[in-house]
Amino acid sequence: MTLSAPVTPETTTPVLPPGDDGGPPRRVKRGGKAGKQLRAGWLTYTILAIFTFGSLFPLVWTAIAASHSNARLAQSPPPFSFGDRLWHNLDQAWNTANMGKALFNTVFVAGTITVSTVLFATLAGFAFAKLRFRAKNLLLLLVIGTMMVPPQLSVVPLFMAIAELGWTNHLQAVILPMMVSAFGVFFMRQYLVQALPTELIEAARMDGANSLRVVWHVVLPVARPAMAVLAMLTFVMAWNEFFWPIIALTQQNPTVQVALTGLGRGYVPDQGVIMAGALLGTLPLLIAFAIFGKQIVGGIMQGALKG
Amino acid sequence: MTTHDSSAAPPVEGGAAPGRPGRAAESPEERRQRRRSWRFRMDTKASPYAFIAPFFLFFGAFGLFPLLFTGWAALHRVRLAAPNDMEWAGLDNFVRLMSDEYFWNALGNTFTIGVLATVPQLAIALGLAHLLNYKMRGSNFFRVAMLTPYATSVAAATLVFAMLYGRDYGMINWALDLVGIDAVDWKSGSLTTQFAISTIVIWRWTGYNTLIYLAAMQAVPKDLYESAALDGASPWKQFLHVTLPSLRPTILFTVVVSTIGATQLFGEPLLFGGSPSGGAQNEYQTLGLYMYEMGWTNFNLGRASAIAWAMFLLLIIIGLVYWAVTKLASRGTAGKGA
Amino acid sequence: MRTTPRTRMTRRAAVGTAAMMLAVTACSSGGDSDSNGGDGDKITLTVGVFGQFGLEEAGLYEEYMELNDNIVIEQTSVQKSEDYYPALLTRLPTGSGLMDIQAIEVANIYEVTNELSQYFVDFNDYDVDTGHFLDFKLAQATNADGKVVGLGTDIGPMGICYRTDHFEAAGLPTDRDEVSALWADDWQAYIDTGKEFVESDVDAAWVDVAGGVFNAVVNTYEERFYDTSGEVVYQESEAVQTAWDLAMDAAESGITAKQKQFEAEWDRAIANGDFATVSCPAWMLGYIQDKAGDAGEGLWDFAHAPSPGNWGGAFLSVTEASEHKEEAAKLAAWLTAPEQQARFFAERGSFPSSAEAVQAPEVADATHDYFQDAPIGRLFTEAAEGIPTLVLGPRDQVIQEQIANGLLAADTQGLSSEEAWESTVNSIENALAD
Missing domain, CATH: 3.40.190.10 (Periplasmic binding protein-like II)
Structure with missing residues (x-):
């Protein structure tokens, strides 16, 4: 099943002119962008504002819920404004859930997974996009086919293997199975097949560069925007991964999502604390979005799959 | 075997050092170059495999074994608590699926939720991308804001939505009440529950798809619009006749990715009702959820594995259909491009 | 000394994979401290x-x-x-x-x-x-x-927690001994009191959900889903039939609040007094206290159930x-x-x-001040003495959950008793099949 067929970009987008200095060729095209762009009217702003509100509201409400007591949350109508227990609930969630260690672990896990996924996906994506080798199409199909394996059931055999290795409750148990991603390979391949002018590689070859140098000096600079996007997608995904970590890890050495499962402690589950936990688990990503938002979004802008 | 037909097509391999024409006899310079060219050929031949090797090594270790194990388990009677204690069952588990009303129910639910979640999601994303493509103030703010749902974990998102959708105390029914609509029981009944779950999926993924579309739109060459404008095409016509055709590959990509995601939908329906039965009457039990119920509530690993493989095969069939459709479609629009 | 029977094949496969993984990952241990390590001795x-x-x-x-x-x-x-x-x-x-x-x-x-x-x-x-x-x-x-x-x-010896203010408004007795006497030894009397209750103009249901009634009743019998020889007998058992009929009676006469237990909405229903009674094992008292909060203090009391059972x-x-x-x-x-x-x-x-x-x-001698100083020590001890020795079976939980699902469908979607029962039996048979 050549899923690649529909998304193969060569069929539509005209081949880019090679950048004359070997820099990212994209810019050449971006030049004339301003020209005839349509201007947004009030209707546009209104629609966008509504959707922005819809995007942000559940998050804001999570914060509101996290600032109230169990008894207040149980009343009707639900609270619309912030209460006075936000710090108390956050503190409670932080302490009962082993959050300090969980955050450290999660940054480490998600960071490692991100670096390796992006690196390996770029290499493989480049090979699939621009190099010629035997069984290439078959192998690419295999990669895409692996995206279709339903992840839940891998848990049992995977855990048997992990246990055999004595890795239960160790971070490598959640890192190693996620070190590569078929989506990533596919993503990078789709980008590079179109964004990386073959002439650039040939020119580098002419100058006597070996494969590694080609990757370093030609592929990576071109691939950077897509790598940034893939990094963000992977990091967020790894951060929020839940199903496998809760089996492989325990709360003695948790990731954020595992730690959060221990929140309903005390005599009675405290909704406010649980919401505070949900907030704590999301907040670091939101802060990162706020800080790097422009770069991340900019990266997506440049690097998204055009084809 | 490697003949250098670098003139024909892009392939880089072989296009490098070897074939520099027009040099006379063997000079030391030449010899060095030839040695280098030998190394080059080795390099170009081996490096593709080296580049893809890490993926396949990791996949072999952590993806293939589970897949094969699951396939093997699907042919056995085996319980979760003793996964090594297998009793051969042949194709029983698969045959049973054919007449398993819960399986077909789950398949139907997966399909309807998939459609309910994917179609509006991609349509809204396309529309929003179009709007965001206008020249405006605060465009970065809008873009980042729309991406925030993606950062929210399924667990956190579903937790909030489950509360918003409460029958007696949820904010959505409260708002409906304000405009005179009676309370809706969002947690029972096929249509309402499936709608509610679809909105969670839509909420989390629309922004992400919006930005992908937006990026693709920005890459559409401007002269296409200019010439369309010269022909007197309205903005709407331009969207229809310039933007959409240019975006077709991207749209297909998002459709493929969304389809895979929808078929494997699991976290939202599980957490929405808090149980793998997906509603009192399995109103929103998806295939992923049914598999989970079979494995982790009924502890029947053999039957659960069969469901997993059925999902796997189903996706492959869908893949084939897509492939056939796009083949036909691209034949229809003539074979431009190499 | 693990005694798991392992087939050769899978063991070898697991070890093979293990070796492969080790080879792949020679030097990547983001490891952490051993959980069993002790500091010092x-x-x-x-x-x-x-x-x-x-x-x-x-x-x-x-x-x-x-x-x-x-x-x-x-x-x-x-x-x-x-x-x-x-x-x-x-x-x-x-x-x-x-x-x-x-x-x-x-x-x-x-x-x-x-x-x-x-x-x-x-x-x-x-x-x-x-x-x-x-x-x-x-x-x-x-x-x-x-x-x-x-x-x-x-x-979890069980009694009934009830809202004295609702009882009073509906003209029912509020004293816990009198309340216990309303339905002593008779679950049907409990349901009938509920019908009487909802006919008064108190704006509350009688009980949280039909499945809660089932649960309370079925656990007062020794034999529920399995018989002593280990056979699955839920379709014939007297316990299930009696409990089912009572629960359906509750659902059909509209005396339930239709709230699935332990969901956030159920919590809120408790806080707002949406139902007047709920079956109450010992551990439920603290739950109600926390969910109902200060506003509910002095409104709840605790009485005997018609017959005692165990929950949890x-x-x-x-x-x-x-x-x-x-x-x-x-x-x-x-x-x-x-x-x-x-x-x-x-x-x-x-x-x-x-x-x-x-x-x-x-x-x-314990009393519970949130429940108007109810002598819970005495009441629970009396209940505990009457708890039957349940006959358990391996799939009790699945059977119970599916019955709860069937009753919930009857409760919230108006299925008839026959429809709900048929759907329940189908689900259970599917779940129990190899």
Whole structure:
């Protein structure tokens, strides 16, 4: 099943002119962008504002819920404004859930997974996009086919293997199975097949560069925007991964999502604390979005799959 | 075997050092170059495999074994608590699926939720991308804001939505009440529950798809619009006749990715009702959820594995259909491009 | 000494994969400290619990660590039992990722005792006094060979919690003895009182949900879903039929609030007094107190159920995989000893599973000030004496959940009794089939 067929970009987008200095060729095209762009009217702003509100509201409400007591949350109508227990609930969630260690672990896990996924996906994506080798199409199909394996059931055999290795409750148990991603390979391949002018590689070859140098000096600079996007997608995904970590890890050495499962402690589950936990688990990503938002979004802008 | 037909097509391999024409006899310079060219050929031949090797090594270790194990388990009677204690069952588990009303129910639910979640999601994303493509103030703010749902974990998102959708105390029914609509029981009944779950999926993924579309739109060459404008095409016509055709590959990509995601939908329906039965009457039990119920509530690993493989095969069939459709479609629009 | 039968094939496959993974990852250990390592000569004991277990909150670990300064106790808690038990099941056959002590819910104790006992130690092999437990509790954790795999922490003798303000407004008596007398020995009278109640103009339902009625009634019988020979008999059992009919009566006469138990909405319904009665095991009192908050103080009281049953309760088991079985068994025995159970009740309201603890004055004489000083010690003790010795089976939980689902569909979607029953039987048969 050549899923690649529909998304193969060569069929539509005209081949880019090679950048004359070997820099990212994209810019050449971006030049004339301003020209005839349509201007947004009030209707546009209104629609966008509504959707922005819809995007942000559940998050804001999570914060509101996290600032109230169990008894207040149980009343009707639900609270619309912030209460006075936000710090108390956050503190409670932080302490009962082993959050300090969980955050450290999660940054480490998600960071490692991100670096390796992006690196390996770029290499493989480049090979699939621009190099010629035997069984290439078959192998690419295999990669895409692996995206279709339903992840839940891998848990049992995977855990048997992990246990055999004595890795239960160790971070490598959640890192190693996620070190590569078929989506990533596919993503990078789709980008590079179109964004990386073959002439650039040939020119580098002419100058006597070996494969590694080609990757370093030609592929990576071109691939950077897509790598940034893939990094963000992977990091967020790894951060929020839940199903496998809760089996492989325990709360003695948790990731954020595992730690959060221990929140309903005390005599009675405290909704406010649980919401505070949900907030704590999301907040670091939101802060990162706020800080790097422009770069991340900019990266997506440049690097998204055009084809 | 490697003949250098670098003139024909892009392939880089072989296009490098070897074939520099027009040099006379063997000079030391030449010899060095030839040695280098030998190394080059080795390099170009081996490096593709080296580049893809890490993926396949990791996949072999952590993806293939589970897949094969699951396939093997699907042919056995085996319980979760003793996964090594297998009793051969042949194709029983698969045959049973054919007449398993819960399986077909789950398949139907997966399909309807998939459609309910994917179609509006991609349509809204396309529309929003179009709007965001206008020249405006605060465009970065809008873009980042729309991406925030993606950062929210399924667990956190579903937790909030489950509360918003409460029958007696949820904010959505409260708002409906304000405009005179009676309370809706969002947690029972096929249509309402499936709608509610679809909105969670839509909420989390629309922004992400919006930005992908937006990026693709920005890459559409401007002269296409200019010439369309010269022909007197309205903005709407331009969207229809310039933007959409240019975006077709991207749209297909998002459709493929969304389809895979929808078929494997699991976290939202599980957490929405808090149980793998997906509603009192399995109103929103998806295939992923049914598999989970079979494995982790009924502890029947053999039957659960069969469901997993059925999902796997189903996706492959869908893949084939897509492939056939796009083949036909691209034949229809003539074979431009190499 | 794991005794799992392993087929050669899978073992070799697992080892092969393991070797491959090692090769791939030679130097990538983001590893962390060993959970079982002790600092100095201290021994770390780990306890895995689910939900609102309360041993830690009651200060029992702290006290034990003070008494035994070579022991450090670490607890791992998973909020939902539905997350906890499957993870435990996945880990047991591998002997990996397990705590020294694992809590087991009563719904799972049959399977653990009879089908998974090889993964747990026999408390008879250690110097543990099991004589003080209530007979039925000990019997539940003892298998045919006499192996004792679990020590009971608490039980859930049931009564009825009710809102005195609603009762008063509807012209019903409010005194707890009079209320008990309204439906003594007669569940139908309980439902009929409910019908009377909703005809008054009090803006509340009688009971939370039909499944709650079923649950309360079915647990007053010895034989529910299995008979003593281990056959699945839920379709014929008197317990199920009686409980089902009563629950359907409640659903069809519209006296339920149609709130699925333990959802956020149910919590709010409690807080707002949306239903006047709810079946109340001992551990539910604290739950109601917390959810209803200050606003509900003095509005709730507690009466006997028509007939007593048991809902919930747990056990502590020591895993074979533990490196400190001796110490773990000692800790489990201490945590479930009569004195600690009595304290556990005083702190948390979990009713003791130890016959000795039940007689301790801090249990027998206990009252609950949130429930208008109800003499809960006396009431629960009386209820506990009437708890039948349930006949358990391996799939009790699945059967019970599917019945609850069927009743919920009848309750919220108006299915008839026949439709709901048919759908329930279908689901159960599908779940039980190999």
